[in-house]
Amino acid sequence: MNHVMDEIEARAHRQLHRMRELGERMAAIRVRETSTDGAITAEVDGNGALCDLVFTTAVSRMSPRDFEQLLVATAAQAAARAFAERAELINAFNAEGADLPR
Template identity: 65%
Template sequence: MSEAMDALEARVHRQLNMMRDLGDRLAGIRVRETSPDGAVTAEVDGNGSLCDLVFTEAISKLSPSEFESVVVATAGRAAHLAIARRGDLVGAFNAELAESMPGGEPGH
């Protein structure tokens, strides 16, 4: 019985460490994307939330509607990449978690 409890405790600790590592990796996601004309750079986090927005002098050549389009498109591309990176991390976590379960599958 003690051996089984030791094995269970070790597995739980490994899984807890995996979860902490995932949390750290997710919190560390930052994606910067620059518009093709170099006018706008957007940085987003792993939730797709805007963290930073930088403009160059190139924005002076844009109309208000062009400026709006460039900001939205650039931030949107950054958010898309960040969410994809987040999905990759969660997918890798799920695969690793499944392998750590008895029988190699969740619930077994």
């Protein structure tokens, strides 16, 4: 009986370690995207939250509408890449979990 409990405890520790590692890797995701003209660079985290914005002087020559569209498009591209990275981590986590002994 002790052996069974030891194995259950060891499995729980392995799963906890895997989940913590996944959380750390997801929290570490940062994606930077620069607009094609180089005027705007947006950085987002794994949740798509904006972490940083960098503008060049080129934005001063844009209309407010063009600036807004470029900013939103650039940030959206960064978020899409961040979500893709997060999805890859989750898929790898799930695939690895399916291969673990029960």
